[in-house]
Structure formats: C-alpha cells, structure tokens
Amino acid sequence: MFLRWAHERRLTGNLEISDRPRDEPHCWWSESEHWTHLRRCLHNEALPLDVRVTGALMLLYGMPITRITVLTHADLTGGNTPHLRIGEHPVALPPAVHQLLQRQADHTEPISAVGRITPRPGWLLPGYAAGTHHSAPALARKMRLHCLPARPSRNTALLALAADLPASVLSDTLGISISAALQWTRRAARDWNSYLAARPTEDRY
Numbered sequence: 651m652f653l654r655w656a657h658e659r660r661l662t663g664n665l666e667i668s669d670r671p672r673d674e675p676h677c678w679w680s681e682s683e684h685w686t687h688l689r690r691c692l693h694n695e696a697l698p699l700d701v702r703v704t705g706a707l708m709l710l711y712g713m714p715i716t717r718i719t720v721l722t723h724a725d726l727t728g729g730n731t732p733h734l735r736i737g738e739h740p741v742a743l744p745p746a747v748h749q750l751l752q753r754q755a756d757h758t759e760p761i762s763a764v765g766r767i768t769p770r771p772g773w774l775l776p777g778y779a780a781g782t783h784h785s786a787p788a789l790a791r792k793m794r795l796h797c798l799p800a801r802p803s804r805n806t807a808l809l810a811l812a813a814d815l816p817a818s819v820l821s822d823t824l825g826i827s828i829s830a831a832l833q834w835t836r837r838a839a840r841d842w843n844s845y846l847a848a849r850p851t852e853d854r855y
Contacts, residue, residue, distance in 0.1 A: 677801055677802045677805065678802045678805040678806040678809060679802050679803065679806045684709065684806045684807075687705065687709055687797075687798060687803065688705075688706065688709045688710065690702075690705070690798075691703075691705035691706040691709065691750075691798070692706060692746045692747070692750060693746075697796060698792070698796075699750075699753060699754055699757065700754065700775050700784065700789070700792075701792060701793060701796050701798065702750055703718075703750055703751060703754045703774070703775070704718050704775070704789060704793060704798075705793065705796075705798045705803065706747055706750055706751075708793075708798070708800060708803040708804050708807065709803050709806070709807055710744075710747065710807060711736060711741065711807060711811070711824060712803075712804045712805075712807035712808035712811060712824060713736060713804070713824070714800070714804065715786045715789050715790050715793070715800055716786045717736070717825070718775065718789075719773075719775055719783045719784045719785070719786045719789060720773070720783055721734075721773070721774040721775065722772040722773055722774060723755050723772055723773075723774060724772065725774070726748075726751055726752070726755055726774065727740065728748070728752070732745075732748035732752075734751065736823065736824055736825055737821070737822055737823050737824050737825030737826070738822040738823070738825065739822055739823060741823055751774070754774055754775070755774060775789070808824075808834050809834065809837065809838055811824070811834075812831070812834035812835045812837065812838040813835075813838040813839075815835075816835070817831040817832045817834075817835045818831070820834065820835065
C-alpha cells in the first residue's frame with residue numbers, strides 16, 4: 651500500500667515486484683534411511699503401536715499427521731484385498747501394513763485421564779478424552795521422540811509416489827490438491843531423477 655501511495659505521488663519510479671519464491675522441500679531420507687525406518691515401523695515391537703502405524707502411513711503414502719489422526723475404523727476395510735481410504739479412492743494395503751493397522755483397530759479401549767475405561771470410539775488413533783482422536787501436535791512430538799519426524803518421511807514418500815503416478819491420480823488417491831500433486835510430479839521429474847533411479851524394485855516388505 652505504501653509503495654502504491656508513493657508511486658501515485660511520483661515519489662518513486664516504476665517498480666516491479668516479483669513474487670516471493672516458494673520454498674522447495676529440502677529435507678528427506680536417503681534411500682537406505684527410508685527403508686530402514688519403514689522396516690522399524692513394520693517389524694520393531696519395541697516401538698509404540700501408534701508410532702508404528704503413523705510412521706508406516708507417512709513413509710509409504712506421505713500422509714500428514716493431521717490426516718492420520720482423523721482416520722476411523724470405517725476407513726479400513728479387510729477381506730481378500732484390504733484397503734485404506736486416504737483420499738477419494740481406497741488404496742490397497744500391503745499385507746504387513748494391513749496387519750499393523752488391524753492390530754491398532756483391535757487395540758484395547760482407551761483409558762481416559764481419570765482412569766476410567768471409555769467406550770470404543772470410531773477413531774483409529776483415539777485420544778485420552780472420551781470420543782476424541784489423538785492430538786496431532788502431541789503425536790508429532792512423539793514421532794520426533796522416536797526419530798521419525800514427519801517432514802523428511804512425507805517428502806521422501808511423496809517424491810517416490812510422484813515419480814510413478816500422474817498428478818491427477820496422486821491427487822485423488824492421497825487427497826491432496828491438484829496443484830500440490832503437479833508440484834510434486836515436476837519436482838520428481840526435474841530435481842531428483844538420480845535419487846529415483848537408485849530405488850530398487852524388489853518387494854521390501
């Protein structure tokens with residue numbers, strides 16, 4: 651506003667203001683770190699179950715913690731081909747991931763802060779208060795405590811998925827905006843081809 655006022659009164663010459671460049675992702679896991687963390691989440695019984703579930707969903711599907719905390723039992727389906735609803739369409743789950751999520755869904759009823767057993771809610775990750783889901787900030791802190799921060803985990807997963815899926819499919823499947831999906835596919839094609847080329851194709855589960 652000040653620059654417009656000054657220009658109208660001929661206190662300044664013609665000014666050209668460029669858009670502020672958006673920050674590019676600058677932290678992600680190396681290939682070996684990515685799969686090491688995923689194996690920890692799938693197979694390390696020493697980790698808390700909610701940490702393993704959250705880590706697996708971040709590392710495989712790039713899901714934000716705010717989305718993970720509002721997953722419900724209805725989003726998880728079993729049968730011959732288990733699925734999880736993340737975006738517009740259900741996503742097929744690898745057996746190890748489905749078993750992990752099913753264990754969480756079958757977990758004992760949450761205990762409230764006053765020590766009473768509360769009725770089972772619909773949330774996959776229930777909170778302490780009856781009928782609430784897990785707090786996203788609290789879960790993010792818990793993930794960092796177990797060396798599974800969200801940003802590099804999500805960045806690495808989204809980079810890998812964007813290399814294999816068209817932007818429209820990425821958007822519908824993961825529930826992200828089409829503009830965000832386009833940005834990720836451009837990044838995958840432009841900046842990290844060397845990283846993507848190094849990814850092995852064998853089944854790692």
